[in-house]
Amino acid sequence: DQQVxxxxxxxxxxxxxxxxxxxxxxxxxxxxxxxxxKYPAEGxxxxxxxxxxxxxxxxxxxxxxxxxSAKHLSLHIVPSQPGDSAVYFCAARGSGTYKYIFGxxxxxxxxx
Amino acid sequence: NAxxxxxxKFQVLKTGQxxxxxxxxxxxxxxxxxxxxxxxMGLRLIYYSASEGTTDKGEVPNGYNxxxxxxxxxxxxxxSAAPSQTSVYFCASREGASNQPQxxxxxxxxxxx
Numbered sequence: 460d461q462q463v464x465x466x467x468x469x470x471x472x473x474x475x476x477x478x479x480x481x482x483x484x485x486x487x488x489x490x491x492x493x494x495x496x497k498y499p500a501e502g503x504x505x506x507x508x509x510x511x512x513x514x515x516x517x518x519x520x521x522x523x524x525x526x527x528s529a530k531h532l533s534l535h536i537v538p539s540q541p542g543d544s545a546v547y548f549c550a551a552r553g554s555g556t557y558k559y560i561f562g563x564x565x566x567x568x569x570x571x
Numbered sequence: 572n573a574x575x576x577x578x579x580k581f582q583v584l585k586t587g588q589x590x591x592x593x594x595x596x597x598x599x600x601x602x603x604x605x606x607x608x609x610x611x612m613g614l615r616l617i618y619y620s621a622s623e624g625t626t627d628k629g630e631v632p633n634g635y636n637x638x639x640x641x642x643x644x645x646x647x648x649x650x651s652a653a654p655s656q657t658s659v660y661f662c663a664s665r666e667g668a669s670n671q672p673q674x675x676x677x678x679x680x681x682x683x684x
Contacts, residue, residue, distance in 0.1 A: 465613075491670050502575070502661055502675030503614070510670055548613060557602055557621045557665075558629065559673060563613035 462486050463551050465562035473570050478536040480565050482549035485530065489551040489560075494523060494534045497546045497564070506547075507534070539569045573597050575676035577662050583682045584652045592647040592679050594662030600674070601667035603645035604629075605637060607658040608678075614661065620645055622667065652683045 464483045472478045480494075490511040495503035509516040509523045509532065516523050522535045536543055549562045578593045596603065601622045606614040606629075616629030620639040634656060636648045645664075649656055659680050663673040 463613075468611075493672055495672075495675075500677070502663075502677045504675070505672035508670065508672060550614075557619055557627075558616060559604070560616070560630075561606075561614040563611060 461563070462489075463549060463560045463562040465547075465549060465565050467565050468563070469566040469568070471568045471570060472539045474541055475538045478534075478539045478543065478567055478569065480534040480536075480547050480549075480567065482532045482534075482562055483530060484532075484551050486551070486553065486560075487530070488553050490554040491552040492523070492525060492532050493550045493552075493559070494521075495548045495550065495561075496543075497548065503548055536567075539567075541569050541571050543567060544569045575662055575664055575674055577660075577676035577679050579679060580677070581680045583684065584649075585684055586653060588652050588683075590649045590652060590681070592649075592660055592662075592681070593644070594646065594676060595644045596662075596664040596674070597643065598664060598666075598674065599642070600664035601642070602665040602673075603639065604663040604665070604673060605635075605645070605647045606661045606663065607631065607656075608661060609658050617647065617660075654683050657681060657683045 493508040494506040497503040525532045546564045575596045604619040605617040618637040620626045623642045663675045665673045
């Protein structure tokens with residue numbers, strides 16, 4: 460049973476436009492959420508996170524939104540750049556645990 | 572700035588052979604993790620170590636063993652490799668503080684024939 464779901468395997472966006480990546484989760488005990496970016500032949504790198512006590516966190520061009528009632532989070536990238544082309548994973552951690560559960564990833568392609 | 576170092580980067584094994592994947596971090600992190608990544612499956616947690624001297628099972632521990640050798644090193648062992656264990660393996664580490672992200676190595680690509 461997939462506790463963290465990324466239902467869009469891929470997404471294409473024009474350079475300069477907004478990219479919106481979505482993630483849904485089923486476990487209401489998750490209290491910390493993260494987004495990672497992964498280039499081919501490299502390990503995932505941390506992008507941005509949000510605690511369950513917040514509904515928004517911004518870092519430069521990246522903003523993560525959390526809707527706890529819908530069990531949904533999204534990553535907005537504005538403006539999108541060709542270097543943002545990568546696979547993006549969302550991840551969630553259960554309260555009081557050390558386990559991080561990852562989604563299946565969304566491949567973002569930013570077209571120049 | 573080594574961060575998390577995994578060795579080897581690539582390995583091909585025959586069914587039934589054994590293999591240890593090595594992971595070392597130089598960030599003085601308390602927690603360490605092993606994941607496998609398969610197409611369409613994302614990253615799945617195999618084992619983790621919350622601190623030196625402790626290890627716990629993740630989502631997919633069957634067929635694997637781990638050793639937290641010291642604070643820096645966390646190894647993953649396949650005692651009798653099976654084709655279903657063909658995957659890319661990632662090691663990660665994290666500070667002990669509550670809301671901190673994991674830092675990943677660049678992975679070991681393992682093929683079992």
